[in-house]
Amino acid sequence: MTSQQPIIIYTLTDEAPLLATYAFLPVVQTFAEAAGIDVQTSDISVAARILAQFPERLTEEQRVPDNLGELGRLTQEPDTNIIKLPNISASMPQLLAAIKELREKGYDIPEYPAHDETDEDKEIRARYANCLGSAVNPVLREGNSDRRAPKAVKEYARKHPHTMGKWSPASRTHASYMEHGDFYHGEKSMTLDRARDVRMELVTDSGPTIVLKEKVALQDGEVIDSMFMSKKALIDFYEEQMEDARETGVMFSLHVKATMMKVSHPIVFGHAVRIFYKDAFAKHQAVLDELGVDVNNGLGDLYAKLETLPSAKREEIVRDFHACHEHRPEIAMVDSAHGISNFHSPSDVIVDASMPAMIRGGGKMYGADGRPKDTKAVMPESTFARIYQEMINFCKTNGAFDPVTMGTVPNVGLMAQKAEEYGSHDKTFEVPEAGVANIVDIATGEVLMSQNVEEGDIWRMCQVKDAPIRNWVELAVTRSRESGMPALFWLDPYRPHENELIKKVHTYLAELDTEGLDIQVMSQVRAMRYTMERLIRGLDTIAVTGNILRDYLTDLFPILELGTSAKMLSIVPLMAGGGLYETGAGGSAPKHVKQLVEENHLRWDSLGEFLALAVSLEDLGRKNDNPKATLVANALDAATGKLLENDKGPSRKVGELDNRGSQFYLAMYWAQELAEQTEDAELAAHFKPLAEALAASEEKIVAELGAAQGQHVDLGGYYYADPEKTATVMRPSATFNEALAAARG
Numbered sequence: 001m002t003s004q005q006p007i008i009i010y011t012l013t014d015e016a017p018l019l020a021t022y023a024f025l026p027v028v029q030t031f032a033e034a035a036g037i038d039v040q041t042s043d044i045s046v047a048a049r050i051l052a053q054f055p056e057r058l059t060e061e062q063r064v065p066d067n068l069g070e071l072g073r074l075t076q077e078p079d080t081n082i083i084k085l086p087n088i089s090a091s092m093p094q095l096l097a098a099i100k101e102l103r104e105k106g107y108d109i110p111e112y113p114a115h116d117e118t119d120e121d122k123e124i125r126a127r128y129a130n131c132l133g134s135a136v137n138p139v140l141r142e143g144n145s146d147r148r149a150p151k152a153v154k155e156y157a158r159k160h161p162h163t164m165g166k167w168s169p170a171s172r173t174h175a176s177y178m179e180h181g182d183f184y185h186g187e188k189s190m191t192l193d194r195a196r197d198v199r200m201e202l203v204t205d206s207g208p209t210i211v212l213k214e215k216v217a218l219q220d221g222e223v224i225d226s227m228f229m230s231k232k233a234l235i236d237f238y239e240e241q242m243e244d245a246r247e248t249g250v251m252f253s254l255h256v257k258a259t260m261m262k263v264s265h266p267i268v269f270g271h272a273v274r275i276f277y278k279d280a281f282a283k284h285q286a287v288l289d290e291l292g293v294d295v296n297n298g299l300g301d302l303y304a305k306l307e308t309l310p311s312a313k314r315e316e317i318v319r320d321f322h323a324c325h326e327h328r329p330e331i332a333m334v335d336s337a338h339g340i341s342n343f344h345s346p347s348d349v350i351v352d353a354s355m356p357a358m359i360r361g362g363g364k365m366y367g368a369d370g371r372p373k374d375t376k377a378v379m380p381e382s383t384f385a386r387i388y389q390e391m392i393n394f395c396k397t398n399g400a401f402d403p404v405t406m407g408t409v410p411n412v413g414l415m416a417q418k419a420e421e422y423g424s425h426d427k428t429f430e431v432p433e434a435g436v437a438n439i440v441d442i443a444t445g446e447v448l449m450s451q452n453v454e455e456g457d458i459w460r461m462c463q464v465k466d467a468p469i470r471n472w473v474e475l476a477v478t479r480s481r482e483s484g485m486p487a488l489f490w491l492d493p494y495r496p497h498e499n500e501l502i503k504k505v506h507t508y509l510a511e512l513d514t515e516g517l518d519i520q521v522m523s524q525v526r527a528m529r530y531t532m533e534r535l536i537r538g539l540d541t542i543a544v545t546g547n548i549l550r551d552y553l554t555d556l557f558p559i560l561e562l563g564t565s566a567k568m569l570s571i572v573p574l575m576a577g578g579g580l581y582e583t584g585a586g587g588s589a590p591k592h593v594k595q596l597v598e599e600n601h602l603r604w605d606s607l608g609e610f611l612a613l614a615v616s617l618e619d620l621g622r623k624n625d626n627p628k629a630t631l632v633a634n635a636l637d638a639a640t641g642k643l644l645e646n647d648k649g650p651s652r653k654v655g656e657l658d659n660r661g662s663q664f665y666l667a668m669y670w671a672q673e674l675a676e677q678t679e680d681a682e683l684a685a686h687f688k689p690l691a692e693a694l695a696a697s698e699e700k701i702v703a704e705l706g707a708a709q710g711q712h713v714d715l716g717g718y719y720y721a722d723p724e725k726t727a728t729v730m731r732p733s734a735t736f737n738e739a740l741a742a743a744r745g
Ligand SMILES: NC(=O)C1=CN([C@@H]2O[C@H](COP(=O)(O)OP(=O)(O)OC[C@H]3O[C@@H](n4cnc5c(N)ncnc54)[C@H](OP(=O)(O)O)[C@@H]3O)[C@@H](O)[C@H]2O)C=CC1
Pocket: 085, 086, 087, 088, 089, 090, 137, 259, 347, 348, 349, 350, 353, 354, 564, 565, 566, 584, 585, 586, 587, 588, 589, 590, 591, 592, 603, 604, 605, 606, 608
């Protein structure tokens, strides 16, 4: 990255976004190069990140540099411009599958050690831990989050409303969360009076003190929290909820975020599975232990490990697991056709996407018989779960939201510098034995916060530095000023952490010009109610939230408003001055890959990429005084508007226009916009032949793209697909490819 040219770094990620990138990159390069911009790629797929951990075990050709580390470093430079597509935040089953695929491809990386007895096991596990869960986003998101639906997108949704399930006042769907013993109830928080180094230690009841985290360097003014979830309370809660669901005949579903809360939520998930099948676990624990079954990885892992047993034993265990269903409630399914339940894997049902999909569908999830049913949506941690119950109540009373008339809810989210949960990964522990969990000032020995914990409780510490909070408040004020919308801080004074934030919010608001702006602070449930009352009246409200609600609300409202969060503009103004432009607010859509492989149709909508690229180019135009970049950006915006107007987004059905067809139309409109503009004759002349060629061959290209669909395709892998095979699949129109190549000269 030594080029003098301005650079856009376009990330290569995983699954559907990566497939879309194979088709889109040649388009991006064609247009960016004409504005003197160099488009470079950086592979941060989970497979590449795994390979980067083991250079010494790979041949020179196989080695992958530490791209993520390099991008992390670049976020600290003012000229950085990165486009970040959604990537896999791998759960353990995903990580294991990726390791298996890489080993089968001849990469000599180690197996994931089943135990961590030897130093070598520990070392290997530690390296793999770097690739687990939310490992990318916290590194790149060195700024706060600005996610919104651009006007053209909102107008499109109003003109072409997506379907919404009907809500009945008689719906039995509800959210269930812990009333005591969860992180919310045990939380303590403080703002640092000065910089301090602290350690996290457990003074055990049996005597010795165990140091769980040697050192955390804290800054002056930083807010830290100590919170724990009681294992006993969690287990009692699950028992009660499962029994309640069974007695009342409502389906049970579990919604966690085992990927982003990569230490705590797999444990929370695992307890649910263990309780549900407790009789079978009690009977077969010894064999399951011997097989190395880790229930935190879900039933998928358990069934896979049973395969190694002699068939009589295996069948006996499977029978006993099945028998548990007789006295348990029905469980929500992920794939009823293949018998994949909510308990199969901790990353199949991810709360930010799963709850909105359920609410959009009229409060239904699928049962084992493939029918939509009301459900008890269990989200043990009450800190944020209550917002969903508030929305469910609202829908039962007012009916489903109407995408034609509803307002919009953009989000300004606190997440910079590993704020809140993003920084908690290395400070979350399953407590090994009962005792007192202390956060201790290393220099003075002073105990800053203290919790009484029991064996199996989950204890964690979160941090938010002062500068990100100030930046977040500033961003909220700027967005409110620019949009004319009220800004509502969703902060709960009864939650100690948020109470600390409220003080800072007031301090920083007082330093800013808020004249004429409507800025309020409300606890989450009230904020939700207030926002929804406005929403059904067509009124817009900016939600200014912490990191988890950022995650939840930027799927929730977009899915109701636009049908998907893929259509969101998602910007991270980096605190050091650069820009990270994310594409949509959704994930990497594994189901889309399945469809592509089975029938060569990619329903992934790249609108998020189009929106991100436009702001990325606009930023380069402004910073580098490059009017060509500005023109290319404006033309892209106009082309995106035209794409929406002409309804050229991808369809869900094979045989119709898909992601590739949608990208072709974008390229054609983009070239036409540039050919027709009069501000830069050179650019116009450059794009005229492409505009004409694409328009002249429109039918032919669409036919070529269409002809490719309908059959099974081979990508040569899932996590580390073969680049040539994938490029061939994703670029099936020779006419389109030739036109792009000709335009690049
Ligand atoms: N920013 C990031 O890096 C994020 C990464 N993730 C990761 O993504 C993976 C999947 O997570 P999951 O919670 O299932 O969320 P997804 O957002 O991937 O999936 C939910 C559903 O949303 C719809 N969807 C999402 N994006 C698009 C798009 N661009 N075009 C059309 N439809 C879209 C799809 O619906 P349908 O199937 O009906 O078409 C999809 O199945 C996980 O590995 C997770 O860790 C998750 C969130 C954010």
